[in-house]
Amino acid sequence: MAGFAYFPHTEDDIRIMLERIGVRSLDDLYSDVPADFIYNKEYELPDALSEQEVRNFFDELGKKNTQLKVFVGQGAYDHYVPSVIPYITSRSEFLTAYTPYQCEISQGTLRYIFEWQSMVCRLTGMDVSNASMYDGPSAAAEALRMAVACTRKRNKVVVSTKLMQNVLDVVKTYLKYPDIEVVYAWDVLEELGPDVAGVIVPSICRHGVIQDLSGVADAVHAAGALLIEYCDPSALAVLKTPAEWGADIAVGDGQSLGIPLCYGGPYVGFLACKSEYMRKLPGRIVGQATDSDGKRCFVLTLQAREQHIRREKATSNICSNQSLMALWVTVYLSLMGPEGLRKVNELSCAGAHYLYDELLKTGRFEEAFPGRPFLKEFCLKPLVPVEKLQQKLLDAGFFAALELDGYVTFCVTEKRTKEEIDALVAAVKEVAL
Amino acid sequence: MKYYDKLIFELSHPGRTGYSLPSAQQYPVATIPANLLRESKLELPEVSEVDVVRHYTNLSQMNFGVDTGFYPLGSCTMKYNPKINEEIANHPGFAGLHPLQPAETVKGAQEVIDGLDASLAAITGMKHFTFLPCAGAHGELTGLMLMREYHMARGDSARVKVIVPDSAHGTNPASAAVCGLQIVEVKSGADGLVDVESLKPLLGPDVAGIMMTNPNTLGLFERQIGEIAKLVHECGGLLYYDGANMNPLLGKVRPGDMGFDIMHLNLHKTFSTPHGGGGPGSGPVGVGERVLPYLRIPKTSGFHGNFGVMLRAYAYILMLGKQNVKMAGPFATLSANYIKESLKDCYKLPIPTVCKHEFVFDGLINDGAREGKAGATTLDVAKRLLDYGFHAPTIYFPLLFHQALMIEPTETESLETLDEFIAVMKKIAAEAAEDPDILHGAPHNAPIGRPDETAAARNPILKA
Numbered sequence: 001m002a003g004f005a006y007f008p009h010t011e012d013d014i015r016i017m018l019e020r021i022g023v024r025s026l027d028d029l030y031s032d033v034p035a036d037f038i039y040n041k042e043y044e045l046p047d048a049l050s051e052q053e054v055r056n057f058f059d060e061l062g063k064k065n066t067q068l069k070v071f072v073g074q075g076a077y078d079h080y081v082p083s084v085i086p087y088i089t090s091r092s093e094f095l096t097a098y099t100p101y102q103c104e105i106s107q108g109t110l111r112y113i114f115e116w117q118s119m120v121c122r123l124t125g126m127d128v129s130n131a132s133m134y135d136g137p138s139a140a141a142e143a144l145r146m147a148v149a150c151t152r153k154r155n156k157v158v159v160s161t162k163l164m165q166n167v168l169d170v171v172k173t174y175l176k177y178p179d180i181e182v183v184y185a186w187d188v189l190e191e192l193g194p195d196v197a198g199v200i201v202p203s204i205c206r207h208g209v210i211q212d213l214s215g216v217a218d219a220v221h222a223a224g225a226l227l228i229e230y231c232d233p234s235a236l237a238v239l240k241t242p243a244e245w246g247a248d249i250a251v252g253d254g255q256s257l258g259i260p261l262c263y264g265g266p267y268v269g270f271l272a273c274k275s276e277y278m279r280k281l282p283g284r285i286v287g288q289a290t291d292s293d294g295k296r297c298f299v300l301t302l303q304a305r306e307q308h309i310r311r312e313k314a315t316s317n318i319c320s321n322q323s324l325m326a327l328w329v330t331v332y333l334s335l336m337g338p339e340g341l342r343k344v345n346e347l348s349c350a351g352a353h354y355l356y357d358e359l360l361k362t363g364r365f366e367e368a369f370p371g372r373p374f375l376k377e378f379c380l381k382p383l384v385p386v387e388k389l390q391q392k393l394l395d396a397g398f399f400a401a402l403e404l405d406g407y408v409t410f411c412v413t414e415k416r417t418k419e420e421i422d423a424l425v426a427a428v429k430e431v432a433l
Numbered sequence: 434m435k436y437y438d439k440l441i442f443e444l445s446h447p448g449r450t451g452y453s454l455p456s457a458q459q460y461p462v463a464t465i466p467a468n469l470l471r472e473s474k475l476e477l478p479e480v481s482e483v484d485v486v487r488h489y490t491n492l493s494q495m496n497f498g499v500d501t502g503f504y505p506l507g508s509c510t511m512k513y514n515p516k517i518n519e520e521i522a523n524h525p526g527f528a529g530l531h532p533l534q535p536a537e538t539v540k541g542a543q544e545v546i547d548g549l550d551a552s553l554a555a556i557t558g559m560k561h562f563t564f565l566p567c568a569g570a571h572g573e574l575t576g577l578m579l580m581r582e583y584h585m586a587r588g589d590s591a592r593v594k595v596i597v598p599d600s601a602h603g604t605n606p607a608s609a610a611v612c613g614l615q616i617v618e619v620k621s622g623a624d625g626l627v628d629v630e631s632l633k634p635l636l637g638p639d640v641a642g643i644m645m646t647n648p649n650t651l652g653l654f655e656r657q658i659g660e661i662a663k664l665v666h667e668c669g670g671l672l673y674y675d676g677a678n679m680n681p682l683l684g685k686v687r688p689g690d691m692g693f694d695i696m697h698l699n700l701h702k703t704f705s706t707p708h709g710g711g712g713p714g715s716g717p718v719g720v721g722e723r724v725l726p727y728l729r730i731p732k733t734s735g736f737h738g739n740f741g742v743m744l745r746a747y748a749y750i751l752m753l754g755k756q757n758v759k760m761a762g763p764f765a766t767l768s769a770n771y772i773k774e775s776l777k778d779c780y781k782l783p784i785p786t787v788c789k790h791e792f793v794f795d796g797l798i799n800d801g802a803r804e805g806k807a808g809a810t811t812l813d814v815a816k817r818l819l820d821y822g823f824h825a826p827t828i829y830f831p832l833l834f835h836q837a838l839m840i841e842p843t844e845t846e847s848l849e850t851l852d853e854f855i856a857v858m859k860k861i862a863a864e865a866a867e868d869p870d871i872l873h874g875a876p877h878n879a880p881i882g883r884p885d886e887t888a889a890a891r892n893p894i895l896k897a
Contacts, residue, residue, distance in 0.1 A: 005515075006705075007757070007761075008845070008847035009764055013847070014767065016848065020771055023770075026764075026766075026767060029767060029787055030654075030766070032654045032656050033656065033685075033686055037686050037690055037691055038686060039558075039685060039687050042755055044551075046751060046754055046755065047754050048751075048752060048755070049751045049752060049754060054517055054748050054751050054752060055517070058524055058744075061541035063526065065526055065540065065541040065542055066537075068534065072531060076531055078529075078531065082452065082453070084485055088485075088489045091489075091493040092499075092501075092707075093493040093497070093500070093501060094493050095707045095709055096514050097710045098708045098824075101506070101825075102815070102816075102819060103881070104816065104876050104882070104883070105495070105497040105824070105879050106495075106496055108494070109710035111440065112489070112492055114897065115440060122476045123475070128896070132712070134571060135736075137734065170734065170735060173733055174611075174733070176578075177612045177613040178611065178613035236471065237471070238470060239465075239469060239471055240472065241473065260528045261529055261530055262528055262741045263527060263530040263539065263737060264532030264738070264740055266739040278893070288894035289889035290884065290888070291881040291885075292883050292884075292885075293881075295881055297881040301886065303890075306603075307570070307603040307606075308603040311603045317610070319569065319603075320568035320711055322709075322713045323712045325713055331485060334488075335451040335452050337477050337480070338474070338479070339452075342475075343454050344454065346462070350459075350462055351459075351460060353460070353461070373465050394535065414454060417455075418459040
């Protein structure tokens with residue numbers, strides 16, 4: 001057979017190795033597999049390509065996608081990605097390492113996870129964070145499971161229907177199979193009762209309205225339940241934190257902190273809580289330690305919660321998480337600092353309000369939630385056929401006006417220029433009233 | 434590797450910035466009601482761009498990856514991560530796509546998903562895959578949800594038990610518990626394989642299915658799988674295949690042909706995508722005919738799964754093609770058996786039969802224990818390997834052996850690398866026999882020595 005770049009075996013190597021093992025052929029290494037199960041046919045796969053051919057193949061596929069200016073959020077935000085981030089995260093010492101089981105040669109990974117945990121705590125005001133979750137929606141589901149584990153003899157959770165659709169979908173999936181009762185409500189406080197373990201609400205609702213959560217935590221706590229807040233971590237540079245609202249657990253998706261859209265993933269979820277619930281956290285946690293010479297170092301800790309030790313009694317089944325994406329966020333937050341992140345919000349917010357006003361001026365929309373505060377995402381009531389509107393925007397190179405609950409939703413990040421916003425508005429004006 | 438002690442927060446200097454944003458105020462300032470605004474100061478580091486680059490470069494230099502050296506971590510399949518995969522994952526034709534864009538604007542992305550689906554179906558003998566799961570355990574959970582959907586659709590609601598071998602990865606019982614299933618453990622026999630006679634009495638109308646890893650975590654092929662599949666199907670249950678150990682079967686054996694109904698693959702193991710220090714992975718779940726109608730029901734992640742990881746895996750499969758795929762599993766198996774046969778005179782080999790991609794030693798044959806001096810343990814061997822420039826194998830797993838040392842070399846390592854590893858493992862065995870204290874103190878030249886993990890867990894410091 002011809003040589004292949006990823007297999008170093010020469011004919012001589014194979015012979016030497018087979019001799020050491022004491023078998024005659026590679027097939028003999030499968031003598032323990034019943035003959036019926038050996039696949040002797042040709043695999044229905046394409047012929048092997050050269051690297052250049054692979055490049056060309058994906059170039060062609062890439063051309064089949066339409067590159068659009070993104071004016072939609074709904075859980076995936078087109079924020080600016082500083083060039084330092086991919087430069088650092090592609091360093092192969094980070095990229096090609098496994099979970100840091102051997103801490104003596106994994107201090108790089110362990111240190112950035114410790115920094116990530118610290119930054120998540122500083123953003124949310126929570127005491128403890130884990131090392132990351134798959135994404136925001138699955139973190140929300142795990143937080144609800146956690147609330148049930150943290151409260152005694154309570155087996156019901158209340159989920160706000162103000163959460164974004166993909167969060168609702170994943171929560172519904174996770175809680176369908178275990179014995180947990182789920183109630184969905186627009187006004188969660190109406191559903192409180194002695195059997196409720198946890199309540200989850202968004203800090204910004206699916207329609208973009210910033211929520212006033214005054215009194216929510218008090219009511220939830222008075223009923224003996226835990227309050228979980230789902231938040232956009234980028235917005236926490238300016239908005240009241242989950243801790244300030246009185247939440248017990250904060251969850252969300254870190255994608256808005258420097259991770260490219262990439263058709264929905266990989267992103268990174270976060271889950272942080274007050275210290276009293278620390279031992280119920282799912283997933284990896286990194287802690288500070290001291291080595292045999294007294295040097296500061298970092299290790300995976302509180303592992304007695306985890307599946308490899310506790311098996312079915314573990315707090316969760318999560319093992320691999322989204323470590324490298326946590327590094328993306330950590331590098332992003334290091335670059336932005338408190339000022340940069342505040343500016344990202346100010347620019348996005350000002351751009352969104354400018355677009356909001358300009359769209360209303362076209363006469364093709366009505367306000368959906370007049371006077372309600374929003375940051376970078378908002379909804380309007382369309383007065384023109386939505387399909388025509390969307391097609392016109394697509395033709396002009398925009399992804400905008402996604403239909404949602406009878407409204408259309410828009411989002412503006414600091415990446416969108418005034419020229420782009422004006423061009424979008426101009427395209428809207430071409431839709432006949 | 435040199436020790437570097439800073440945290441990014443310790444480099445902070447008020448007023449310093451590392452960002453670059455448009456400064457011109459092009460629009461009027463928008464205001465948000467004061468009662469909704471953050472009250473506390475946001476304590477993020479204030480550092481320059483060069484501070485950030487140097488800090489994380491220094492951190493990276495305390496890390497060991499596959500590109501640094503041989504990484505024989507059992508059950509983790511640390512094969513070489515081809516660089517073309519990274520190029521494709523960052524391709525500008527995909528990086529800017531929003532997950533909710535209309536279908537007609539993401540035809541290329543859909544072709545990636547469809548092409549990968551068809552390739553994995555061909556390789557595994559399954560019908561179709563869902564790509565929502567972001568890791569192996571996430572795949573297990575999704576797969577078990579599918580198992581429940583299958584039974585619920587048939588009105589078979591009494592099936593709440595799932596059988597898990599005692600040699601299974603910890604994620605198996607944990608995933609079953611998260612899915613609301615009861616776990617029944619089936620014992621392994623002296624040969625390390627699931628004991629069919631022990632399995633039979635566990636089967637009944639309350640069994641949803643069995644989770645199997647084949648080859649199992651001892652690296653042994655469950656040769657009775659045909660009989661097991663027949664028995665489980667006869668009792669009305671389904672078979673779940675944990676794809677963590679798929680690598681030796683790549684190009685040789687298809688789980689679908691063995692009778693499995695549901696399976697997951699770890700794209701970050703078998704299909705060469707990098708582990709990233711603990712993710713992002715991808716754990717697509719494939720199903721056979723029986724479960725196919727339910728494949729789209731569980732929505733276990735927010736959008737389309739870890740698409741960037743899927744791009745990498747697809748690039749790898751296209752490089753392999755139908756020609757090279759046939760050699761992947763056999764070469765991985767060849768490497769594992771070569772190491773096993775080369776070291777069995779120094780390390781206890783509890784099960785001496787042919788292995789697949791990995792095998793398990795049960796510690797040193799001569800651990801050097803003597804009057805007043807404890808012998809060298811598996812932990813000591815692992816730490817000493819770090820001194821010689823190798824990553825350690827998986828240790829103390831599976832739980833069947835007290836001094837388990839689980840070695841998986843993969844197909845991407847050369848004979849020279851394997852020989853160097855063998856020589857070092859022999860040297861360590863000789864050191865242990867001569868003076869186990871050499872091992873007790875290891876590592877001697879890593880950035881740090883052994884940490885006090887007990888103290889770290891007793892008084893947790895989890896943030897700066």
